[in-house]
Amino acid sequence: DARVTQTPRHKVTEMGQEVTMRCQPILGHNTVFWYRQTMMQGLELLAYFRNRAPLDDSGMPKDRFSAEMPDATLATLKIQPSEPRDSAVYFCASGPLGYTGELFFGEGSRLTVL
């Protein structure tokens, strides 16, 4: 049963701490998106990758957020230092080779920054 796997599912941390969220896209998928979901803003696109190369990260606060794909099976989203306003659910989604738009989402990482 192919699915996108995200870890951790839940994370509570204190302001100023570094947070790393990980995503394993579906095997063979070469397009990876990171979204953030809050009640106020809804789903915001943070960044996306094709074949491990970042194509767009304009939605990401550059001073504290970074996104990488060290290899085809792992995408990471790092926040350093974290702030309370970063509290949200972070979703990773992947799309297949020849991506035509349909995305497969993970279950999300719920981040709470105190």
Added chain:
Amino acid sequence: SQQGEEDPQALSIQEGENATMNCSYKTSINNLQWYRQNSGRGLVHLILIRSNEREKHSGRLRVTLDTSKKSSSLLITASRAADTASYFCATAQGGSEKLVFGKGTKLTVNP
């Protein structure tokens, strides 16, 4: 920024009734998609309709697209309690691959 905006924000119906949700968008699109999100879960793709299509069906789902009005509707027929979820439309502007989501319609189907 939101490209699609769903209407209504919330909808409550009885089991067996039909549910209709609408989505409006601002710029030209390649396709429009609908996703479902159960509480505490990730989004699940439901259906994709291309800009040159006007209507598409999948099981109890019917999606229409009116590019002249920049709007789409999702109809769920004979709703079930299990259809209770939030429904989102998503679009990619022009030639972009960036999929942008609306804020969703929260559907409650009462048994």
